[in-house]
Amino acid sequence: MPPDPPAPASWRIALPHSTAAVPIARALVRTALSDIDAPADSDTAELLTAELVANAVEHTVSSEPIELVVELLPTGCQVEVHDHDPAPPGDLSRPRPGFEVDPWQEHGRGLLLIRTLSSACGHRTTEHGKAVWFTLPAIPSQPGPSPES
Template sequence: MPPDVPVPASWRIALPHSTAAVPIARALIRTALSDIDAPADSDTAELLTAELVANAVEHTLGGEPIELVVELLPTGCQVEVHDRDPAPPGDLSRPEPGCEVDPWQEHGRGLLLIRTLSSACGHRTTEHGKAVWFTLPAIPAQPGPSPGS
């Protein structure tokens, strides 16, 4: 493979089924993306990952760990959160007109953030439950200073 083509990489990490998983997931995604100079926006990845993990902790029965899966792609990154509940999450499709989320409510904006800030999102059934995922596109490379300037 030519040296300028990024090699895809992935991580699968078990997280506790507790609110402690959210800051752990935020730290893990930020570290993973910065350590390898990932092409995706790490701030957005961190925010959306925290939303997926918080939803998995809040809306599924505890006991079994949840898993964070991060896959780096030449076109950006994909993040999945796996839990043991096969029931689909709330609506990850675009909301119908007139069904907007109340900005003053304490809950209900996580899936809106995921739909709005990701390039794609969804869920799928797995052997042991479900995976909820989002993808982020690569950020175009910014031109650096030219040599000798």
């Protein structure tokens, strides 16, 4: 009988409800993806994580810590940001054809980045508020140089 596949690795950390949470979250995602054979694009994961954390800090009134959950899966990775505000985030649905973002607006592009660059995204209510999440697919491994005989 073949051995069971390894359980997915996951990290969960409480972050301060301040802008200091953004670089901490980026560092955690970078570290999580570098500790293994990177299942997803680290730069994209860091960018989208920063957007979710910044949104949680900016758009929730609670001073309670927010929580970052990073789960590495055989199919890629999933990142969730939990906050204590049950109100859903802005629109996480795919942009409709012809939709354009005003390039002169300071805000409003974070959720567009998440919708566009992730393979899936959404939100769900939790016991203490909500979780907003995205997934990224695994990067296919590139064949390396063959060893010489």
